[in-house]
Amino acid sequence: MTGAVRAVENAAMRSAQSLGALLALATSAFCYVATETLPIGLLSLISDDLDVSLASTGLLVTGYAVTVAVVTFPLTYATRRVPRRRLMATLLAILVVATLASAAAGDYSVLLAARVVVALTQALFWAVVSPIVTAMFDVRVRGRVGSVVFAGASLGPMLGVPAGTWIGQHFGWRAAFVALAGMALAAFAALLLLMPDVVVDETHAATGTSPDxxxxxxxxxxxxxxxxxxxxxxxxxxxxxxxxxxxxxxxxxxxxxxxxxxxxxxxxxxxxxxxxxxxxxxxxxxxxxxxxxxxxxxxxxxxxxxxxxxxxxxxxxxxxxxxxxxxxxxxxxxxxxxxxxxxxxxxxxxxxxxxxxxxxxxxxxxxxxxxxxxxxxxxxxxxxxxxxxxxxxxxxxxxxxxxxxxxxxxxxxxxxxxxx
Known part of the structure; x- marks a missing residue:
């Protein structure tokens, strides 16, 4: 009886950890999408501070999207053997550091370079997050758990951009990036604490349910x-x-x-x-x-x-x-x-x-x-x-x-x- 109770308790703990990790991944998705779109509400502030044209500042968004499209396949293939927990933690750690580098950028070239680094990690994040989330839960609820991550992404432009714009207008555009880095750091800590060592290749999420x-x-x-x-x-x-x-x-x-x-x-x-x-x-x-x-x-x-x-x-x-x-x-x-x-x-x-x-x-x-x-x-x-x-x-x-x-x-x- 004691063994059965312990097994139930362990299963409940694993389930709670998986739910916590799911929320951390949803927060990560929010941070990535907010980071991608944040300059939209800060164009004039960045342009004036770094003494560049609005068109050049707009490239901070355009260049980001192009980078994601170009590097997704090669990065996904190159990291296919890296343990998923370690990979996710690394991506979020880079996101935190690169976002802080964006806030500290003294000129346009440094800011653009930091944005490209974040875009590299975002390309990989979106390629691997769905298989990871699917592997943590039963196949019958994969649509629902996946929607939690996409809900976080949806909140990025809906809340992240207006909030970042307000922070930028009151405390400077750099403060908006610092605030976003703080949220990414919280997601990083939660992942380290809660995310299980998911081996996607050993679960139902390794390949399609009906490959075609x-x-x-x-x-x-x-x-x-x-x-x-x-x-x-x-x-x-x-x-x-x-x-x-x-x-x-x-x-x-x-x-x-x-x-x-x-x-x-x-x-x-x-x-x-x-x-x-x-x-x-x-x-x-x-x-x-x-x-x-x-x-x-x-x-x-x-x-x-x-x-x-x-x-x-x-x-x-x-x-x-x-x-x-x-x-x-x-x-x-x-x-x-x-x-x-x-x-x-x-x-x-x-x-x-x-x-x-x-x-x-x-x-x-x-x-x-x-x-x-x-x-x-x-x-x-x-x-x-x-x-x-x-x-x-x-x-x-x-x-x-x-x-x-x-x-x-x-x-x-x-x-x-x-x-x-």
Whole structure:
């Protein structure tokens, strides 16, 4: 009896530690996204202090994103044998030091170099965090635990940028970086204390639940198209809301906050939904995003409708993010680290492509057409997902039974696995 009680106590302790580590990883995600976007609210302060142009200061964000897109694959491959706990601790330690270096930078080149160092660690963080989180918990809740990490990331621009801007305006832009470094240090300490020695290769998270290279390629294409569609419109939201929808500049902050709250709610809904109905959640969230963007194009005469549709774009992309990652963990054809890296690159390519497409639409058809162009790209992504049964026909095993490439959802329905 004593041994059984002790076993239960040990299991409860491990569960509590895993939950603590999950929250630490969510905090880390917040720090990374906040660090990436922090200069947006501090451009003029940094520009004046370091005596550089606003355009050059803007490169602190652009160069960061390009770095992440370029180095994700090689860094993920190079560190594939490094123990995950040690790797995460190292990444956060570098984040703390490089963020403090950013705060202490005496000239622009030092600040840019420090930002590039942080971008290197962020590229690796997003490639490995989903397999790590998945490995710490049961496969049936991977969508929900993954959504916790993405919720932390969602709060980065929603809370991190406004808070960093306020700190910068009152205490100087360097103080904002110091505050962010302090939060990253707290996440680092929590990880050292709580994160278990996860060996991803020895868990269900090492490879996809139903590996399939064709289905994985479809997910990557759908990710690129949907994210490109969002950023075709979202990059120029300010111009659309003021010049087309007729909102006052003072309304931009509340509108974007409203959208951010909807994004956060979408992440929670997508995390739960993808564990229960993976394909339906994936397609449904894309449809919400597509209809919201197309609706923004059609409803410019109504400010209330525009505000609600803007929030709906946040809900759609919020729900889509954990659904996409869960799908990657389902169909990853090889290492889930490399598959997650591929999806991360697809996100960044979509962001870059969307901003470029939006710029072309803005200079040609005008700001009103940006959500139309974005919505059509998301419709293309939905079409790709709907065509998946034709594009990736499953090969059946000898003797009947479920297809060799059947998804987790398919096998649940056939009795192979219980529903969550």
């Amino acid at each position: 290279a064709r289905r994985y390629a479809i997910v990557v294409v759908a990710t690129t198209l949907s994210v490109a569609g969002l950023y075709t419109s979202f990059t120029y939201t300010e111009v659309f809301l003021t010049d087309v929808a007729g909102f006052a500049a003072a309304a931009l902050g509340p509108l974007l906050l409203f959208r951010g709250v909807a994004d956060f709610a979408g992440i929670a809904a997508g995390g739960v939904g993808t564990d229960r109905w993976q394909r339906g959640t994936l397609i449904g969230s894309m449809l919400v995003l597509a209809l919201a963007l197309l609706g923004m194009y059609a409803a410019t005469d109504s400010r209330p409708a525009t505000a609600l549709l803007l929030a709906a774009t946040g809900f759609g992309i919020g729900a889509l993010t954990p659904a996409l990652q869960n799908r990657v963990m389902e169909v990853a054809p090889g290492s889930t680290d490399m598959a997650s890296a591929g999806n991360s690159v697809a996100f960044n390519v979509g962001i870059a492509a969307g901003s470029l497409i939006g710029a072309g639409v803005l200079s040609g058809a005008g700001a009103r057409a940006t959500p139309l162009a974005g919505g059509l790209l998301v419709v293309a992504a939905v079409t790709v997902l709907l065509a998946e049964p034709l594009l990736a026909r499953p090969v059946r095993r000898d003797g009947g039974g479920p297809p060799a490439t059947a998804t987790l959802e398919d096998r649940r329905g056939r009795g192979g696995l219980p529903y969550a």
